[in-house]
Structures are given as C-alpha cells and as structure tokens.
Amino acid sequence: MLAMNYSIADHILNGAIVVESVDAFGSIVKQFPDHPHLLRIYADLLTAKKHTEAAACHYALAVDACLxxxxxxxxxxxxxxxWMIERPSRTDLRAFHRRLEAAESDGTPSSEIVKGLSPAERMALFSRVELLCLPPGTVIRQPGEPENALWAVVSGRLKESNYETVAQKPRHSSEPVRTLKEGEFFGDIYPFSADILSRSCIEAVSRVELVSFSRRRLIQLCRKHPNLEQVVLAVCRVRFRPGLEHATAELRQGERYVIPVRMRLEIAPYVVGQTPLVLTGQSRDLSLSGLSFIPESSPPANAVALKKAVGRKVKVTLPLDDFSDGRW
Structure with missing residues (x-):
C-alpha cells in the first residue's frame, strides 16, 4: 500500500495523473503532509476552486516544508x-526573510542565489514572477530563437540538447545532451547588451514548473540593485563551469567601454546638514553595473572622508560633450 501511495504522488508530480477534486486531492495530501510540491499544487487547486482560506493555510504549510x-x-x-491571498504586514515580511536566511540551503543553484540576495532584492526580483506549468513533451525553446529570459526549474525535469553552428565558437559546456533538474537554470542572457541566439533545444521530460525572469526586467533591476548583475554572472558560472572564471572576466571586460570621461562626484554627507564631499577626476571604463573613478587628487582630508562614504548616496555628473566626439 505504501509503494502504491508513493506511486500516486509521483504520478501527480510528473503530470501523469491530474486530480481536480478537492476532496480526493486532500486525502492524498494527508498521506504526505510534509511534501512541499504536493502541498503547493494542492494550494493552487484550492485557489482555483475559490477556497482561499484553506489555500493560504496550505501555502504556509508548503513554505514550512520547503524551508x-x-x-x-x-x-x-x-x-x-x-501573500496574494493574505497581504503581509512589515513584521510578517521581516520574519519570513529572517527564516529564509536562517534556513539551510539544499545546495542547488537557485537556493544558493535566493539565499544570497538581500530582502529588498528578493522582493524586487519576485514581484512580477509567474509560475508556468507545462506537460511532458513541451518544447520550451528551439535553436536559433532569441535568448530573452533566464529560466529556473522549480520542479520536474527537462532535456537540453546543445547544437553548434559553423559560425559559432565552441562553448565550455561539453555535454551534447544534459538533464535540467529542480533548482537549475537555463537561458544565456549575459552579456545584456548582446543579441544572443539559443544554441539548444529544451524539452520537458516530465511535468515541469518554471519561472522566467525577462532580460529587459533584469536589466532594469540591475540598475537599481547592482548586486543582481553578480547574481546573473553566478548563474553563468554554474551553467558553464570549466574555465568559466576566465570566461566571466572576459565577459565583463568585453562589455566595459574604455573611454576617458571627465566626472564629478558629489557624496552625501555622513551627518545631515554638513557639506557634501565633492571630487573631480576621470572614469577609466564604464559598464551597466558601475564604473571606475580616478580622482585628480587625493588630499588626506578626502581620504578620511571617503572611509565614511560607503553606503552613502552619490551623485555622478558626466559632461555631455565627452560622448559627442564619436568615441561612444
């Protein structure tokens, strides 16, 4: 009987069985009260059937099981x-993020990345995310299609078949076919400024749940939360392990614009009411996430003030004429 029960749960998770009865699904959940994916799928069914109070309860149980x-x-x-059913208070938000940060990660790329984000970065990244459920055999992406999103596998398995054209340089990934499992990513969207075409066919082997982060949205978020660009690089590092440390450095350097640009920095004072610290100098290179700054001079007084500048608001002024002579 126990083996049969596990078979039923597995069939629900891989999409072989679809249970649309709340009562029938509830009886199965009672046999697996700590199964994170089963609890959430049941909560989704309760939501669809307008049992919102019970749905919120089972989402909370799913969160506990996941953590x-x-x-x-x-x-x-x-x-x-x-939270879509029960709007959280600030206390609820802080309590959840503390629990998540204290939880031990299962070591998958997605868990490590979620754990490494700040609460503000997590909320920004997941504020517009939709969970996509697809049946076995669904082709998510074909070779030659534009890479416009970064995808995370929430549950299920996919097959990634890699292809190389004559015009393309070989990638570090040496596996012609690989399995994408829960917690892994796919989607080659970095560097952001490049128009990248897919080199692989990705097909669902079982029922899969995916979330996607569009490249356009990620670019916007990286401008507001610079650490997120490092998150994207970390995902690339996981996908292309061999030699990636060198490849990642080349990506970042290749996307920086080596232009001597005059700059003026105005750093907000450490104490309200004091005079801002103003520095002039040049930028050596620019990128999406930041720039380097070489001050014209570094008096001892400024050196002391700069130690207190970490975390302060900075206003950067770039003369427009530095970009109008064709170097950009």
Missing part, C-alpha cells in the same frame, strides 16, 4: 502566493 528541505526558491514562490 525544512532547503528548497528556497519554491519557498519564496509559495510565500508570494500566500
């Missing part, structure tokens, strides 16, 4: 769905 198992991305998604 216990170190599944931090599913925990974040389940909590976001619970």
């Amino acid at each position: 216990t198992g170190g599944k931090l991305l599913p925990a974040m998604l389940a909590k976001a769905r619970q």
Whole structure:
C-alpha cells in the first residue's frame, strides 16, 4: 500500500495523473503532509476552486516544508502566493526573510542565489514572477530563437540538447545532451547588451514548473540593485563551469567601454546638514553595473572622508560633450 501511495504522488508530480477534486486531492495530501510540491499544487487547486482560506493555510504549510528541505526558491514562490491571498504586514515580511536566511540551503543553484540576495532584492526580483506549468513533451525553446529570459526549474525535469553552428565558437559546456533538474537554470542572457541566439533545444521530460525572469526586467533591476548583475554572472558560472572564471572576466571586460570621461562626484554627507564631499577626476571604463573613478587628487582630508562614504548616496555628473566626439 505504501509503494502504491508513493506511486500516486509521483504520478501527480510528473503530470501523469491530474486530480481536480478537492476532496480526493486532500486525502492524498494527508498521506504526505510534509511534501512541499504536493502541498503547493494542492494550494493552487484550492485557489482555483475559490477556497482561499484553506489555500493560504496550505501555502504556509508548503513554505514550512520547503524551508525544512532547503528548497528556497519554491519557498519564496509559495510565500508570494500566500501573500496574494493574505497581504503581509512589515513584521510578517521581516520574519519570513529572517527564516529564509536562517534556513539551510539544499545546495542547488537557485537556493544558493535566493539565499544570497538581500530582502529588498528578493522582493524586487519576485514581484512580477509567474509560475508556468507545462506537460511532458513541451518544447520550451528551439535553436536559433532569441535568448530573452533566464529560466529556473522549480520542479520536474527537462532535456537540453546543445547544437553548434559553423559560425559559432565552441562553448565550455561539453555535454551534447544534459538533464535540467529542480533548482537549475537555463537561458544565456549575459552579456545584456548582446543579441544572443539559443544554441539548444529544451524539452520537458516530465511535468515541469518554471519561472522566467525577462532580460529587459533584469536589466532594469540591475540598475537599481547592482548586486543582481553578480547574481546573473553566478548563474553563468554554474551553467558553464570549466574555465568559466576566465570566461566571466572576459565577459565583463568585453562589455566595459574604455573611454576617458571627465566626472564629478558629489557624496552625501555622513551627518545631515554638513557639506557634501565633492571630487573631480576621470572614469577609466564604464559598464551597466558601475564604473571606475580616478580622482585628480587625493588630499588626506578626502581620504578620511571617503572611509565614511560607503553606503552613502552619490551623485555622478558626466559632461555631455565627452560622448559627442564619436568615441561612444
């Protein structure tokens, strides 16, 4: 009987069985009260059937099960769905982020990345995320299609078949076919400024749940939260492990614009009411996430003030004529 029960749960998760009865699904959930994905799927069914109070309760149970198992991305998604039913207070928000940060990660790329974000970065990244459920055999992406999003596998398995054209340089990934599992990513969207075409066919092997982060949205978020660009680079590092440390450095350097540009920095004072610290100098290179600054001079007084500048608001002024002579 136990083996049969596990078979039923597995069939629900891989899409072989679809249970549309709240009562029938509820009886199955009672046999697996700590199964994170089963709890969330049941909560989704309750939401669809307008049983919102019960749905919120089971989303909360799914969050608990996910955090216990170190599944931090599913925990974040389940909590976001619970918050759509029950609007959280600031205290609720802080308490959840503390729990998530204290939870032990299962070691998957998605869990490590979610854990490494600040609460503000997490909320910004997941504020407009939709969970996509697809049946087995669905082709998510074909070779030659534009890479416009970064995808995370929430549950299920996919097959990634890699292809190389004559015009393309070989990638560091040496596997012609690989399995994408829960907690992994796909989507080659970095560097942001490049128009990248897919080199692989990605097909669902089982029922899969995916979340996507559009490249346009990520670019906007990286401008507001610079640490997120490092998150994207970390995802690239996981996808292309061999030699990626060197490749990542080349990506960042290749996307920096080596232009001597005059700059004026105005750093907000450490104490309100004091005079801002103003520095002039040049930028050596520019990129999406930041720039380097070489001051014209570095008096001892400024050196002391700069130690207190970490975390302060900075206003950067770039003369327009530096970009009008064709170097850009």
